[in-house]
Amino acid sequence: MHIKPELRVIGIDDGPLVDRQVLVVGAVMRGGAWLDGVVRAYVEKDGLDATQRISAMINGSKHAGQLRAIMLNGVTFGGFNVVDLAALREETGLPAIAVVRKPPDLERMRLALANLPDSGRRYETILRAGPLSVVQTEWRGGPVYYQCQGLGKEDAARLICETAVHSRIPEPLRVAHLIATGIVLGESSRRA
Amino acid sequence: MHIKPELRVIGIDDGPLVDRQVLVVGAVMRGGAWLDGVVRAYVEKDGLDATQRISAMINGSKHAGQLRAIMLNGVTFGGFNVVDLAALREETGLPAIAVVRKPPDLERMRLALANLPDSGRRYETILRAGPLSVVQTEWRGGPVYYQCQGLGKEDAARLICETAVHSRIPEPLRVAHLIATGIVLGESSRRA
Numbered sequence: 001m002h003i004k005p006e007l008r009v010i011g012i013d014d015g016p017l018v019d020r021q022v023l024v025v026g027a028v029m030r031g032g033a034w035l036d037g038v039v040r041a042y043v044e045k046d047g048l049d050a051t052q053r054i055s056a057m058i059n060g061s062k063h064a065g066q067l068r069a070i071m072l073n074g075v076t077f078g079g080f081n082v083v084d085l086a087a088l089r090e091e092t093g094l095p096a097i098a099v100v101r102k103p104p105d106l107e108r109m110r111l112a113l114a115n116l117p118d119s120g121r122r123y124e125t126i127l128r129a130g131p132l133s134v135v136q137t138e139w140r141g142g143p144v145y146y147q148c149q150g151l152g153k154e155d156a157a158r159l160i161c162e163t164a165v166h167s168r169i170p171e172p173l174r175v176a177h178l179i180a181t182g183i184v185l186g187e188s189s190r191r192a
Numbered sequence: 193m194h195i196k197p198e199l200r201v202i203g204i205d206d207g208p209l210v211d212r213q214v215l216v217v218g219a220v221m222r223g224g225a226w227l228d229g230v231v232r233a234y235v236e237k238d239g240l241d242a243t244q245r246i247s248a249m250i251n252g253s254k255h256a257g258q259l260r261a262i263m264l265n266g267v268t269f270g271g272f273n274v275v276d277l278a279a280l281r282e283e284t285g286l287p288a289i290a291v292v293r294k295p296p297d298l299e300r301m302r303l304a305l306a307n308l309p310d311s312g313r314r315y316e317t318i319l320r321a322g323p324l325s326v327v328q329t330e331w332r333g334g335p336v337y338y339q340c341q342g343l344g345k346e347d348a349a350r351l352i353c354e355t356a357v358h359s360r361i362p363e364p365l366r367v368a369h370l371i372a373t374g375i376v377l378g379e380s381s382r383r384a
Contacts, residue, residue, distance in 0.1 A: 025375070034358055035227070035367055038374025061379055166226055175227055182230025183217070183375050187253055 006030040008066045009163060010039075011172025012054060013073040015184035020045050022078030023184055024054060027176040028063045032165035035175060037063050043078040046116055050081040055091035069159060070096040073173050074104070075129050075147070080113055082122045085129040085149045095150035098129055099160060099173060103145050137161050139168040198222040200258045201355060202231075203364025204246060205265040207376035212237050214270035215376055216246060219368040220255045224357035227367060229255050235270040238308055242273040247283035261351060262288040265365050266296070267321050267339070272305055274314045277321040277341045287342035290321055291352060291365060295337050329353050331360035 008030055015023035021042040028037040041057040043050045054077070058064060075083045075098045089096045109126065113119040129147040135157040136143040144164075148156040163170035169177075182188035200222055207215035213234040220229040233249040235242045246269070250256060267275045267290045281288045301318065305311040321339040327349040328335040336356075340348040355362035361369075374380035 023375075034363075035370055038370045038380040040375050040378055057378075171226075178227055178230045179371055179375075183215075183232050183371075186232055186249075188230040 004031070006033060007068045007159075008036065008063065009069045009071060009159070009170075009172045010058060010063070010067055011071045011073075011170060011174075011176040012077075013173060013176040013180050014043070014077045015180035017045055017079055018184060022081075023180055024050075024057070024077055025176045025180040025183070026054075026057055026061070027172050027179060028061070028067070029163075029172045029175065032163040032171035037061070038179065039063070043081050045081070046079040047081045048118060048122075050077040051084045051087050051091070054083060055088055058092050058094070064092075067092075067094055069151070070094050071159075071163075071170055071173050072096065072098045073177065074098055074100045075126055080116055080122060082125040083129075084125045085147060089150040095148065095156070097146050097148045097151075097156045097159065099144055099146045099170060101142070101144060101169070103132055103134075133157065135160055137164040137168045139164060141168060144168055196223070198225060199260045199351075200228065200255065201261045201263060201351070201362075201364045202250060202255070202259055203263045203265075203362060203366070203368040205365060205368040205372050206235070206269045207372035209237055209271055210376060214273075215372055216242075216249070216269055217368045217372040217375070218246075218249055218253070219364050219371060220253070220259070221355075221364045221367065224355035224363035229253070230371065231255070235273050237273070238271040239273045240310060240314075242269040243276045243279050243283070246275060247280055250284050250286070256284075259284075259286055261343070262286050263351075263355075263362055263365050264288065264290045265369065266290055266292045267318055272308055272314060274317040275321075276317045277339060281342040287340065287348070289338050289340045289343070289348045289351065291336055291338045291362060293334070293336060293361070295324055295326075325349065327352055329356040329360045331356060333360060336360055 010026045012026045024041045026039040041053045043053045133153045178188040203219045216233045218231040233245045235245045325345045326335045370380040
């Protein structure tokens with residue numbers, strides 16, 4: 001994969017859970033450099049529609065044709081509404097990377113899911129996102145962890161490092177987080 | 193006024209008028225370079241609360257102490273809810289600049305205001321924002337026009353030019369516009 005510095009990437013994060021419909025924001029950026037557009041969708045809290053809603057948000061955008069990759073803040077949105085990373089890749093035709101600060105505690109997640117309908121299906125969707133890889137960006141304070149579909153883990157690591165320009169969180173995800181928390185709470189919170 | 197490249201500026205724009213309460217977004221940026229935070233407020237469509245709501249949004253933010261200037265997309269928010277630029281400057285203690293692409297048609301505005309309560313007061317507030325100045329940024333496609341309070345027109349022009357990094361619209365205003373339109377409509381519109 002050829003990674004140009006101004007490659008268009010969409011970073012996607014959700015806002016805090018204050019309503020049954022949870023705000024999801026997509027920040028379209030030229031690499032880590034500048035914001036080119038903002039899209040939004042809503043997903044149901046603890047629902048099963050995140051993959052479909054996020055695919056539709058991306059495919060319905062005027063930016064769809066220019067996008068080269070999708071970055072997600074993890075695979076769970078709006079509580080435990082799990083994104084099927086392989087299905088998202090298939091629906092959009094774009095490589096998809098889920099990035100997190102800490103390796104997920106899968107056993108704890110499995111127990112939390114037990115209280116929800118379709119718990120087995122949700123858990124399998126989390127696992128199906130792919131093996132967890134780790135990459136150390138140029139920033140101190142620990143590495144980041146990621147799962148990816150539609151591109152190799154080395155390419156995904158390069159894309160993460162190239163776009164991690166103001167913190168170890170890739171800029172499209174940092175910006176999507178600031179927007180989603182700022183709009184829902186009135187003021188953005190720092191950590192994605 | 194000493195203008196550092198990473199001076200913190202808040203750019204403020206409103207979203208489209210789809211409800212009685214209109215979304216107003218503040219994008220806190222380090223100069224024209226990168227997004228540091230997002231705040232939001234709501235103002236009443238054609239109401240009289242824009243100055244107070246925007247002052248409170250700024251003063252209530254954790255970024256308040258670091259901000260060095262306010263930029264507004266014009267002085268009317270949520271329809272004809274007029275910001276009193278001098279009062280905003282006074283309430284926040286910050287220099288305030290209202291930037292527009294085209295010189296406002298004051299006579300047309302006066303006629304439009306005639307249909308609203310307090311039309312005289314609104315019109316005076318528009319005039320009180322100060323004389324209209326013009327500056328040509330490094331971008332083609334025409335100059336921008338501005339009114340300012342709390343700083344000289346040369347300093348305001350420099351701040352506009354320094355932050356107009358991706359178009360003739362200063363980056364904090366361009367970003368606030370993308371966020372406000374993206375959140376309200378589902379997809380951002382380009383022109384501030």
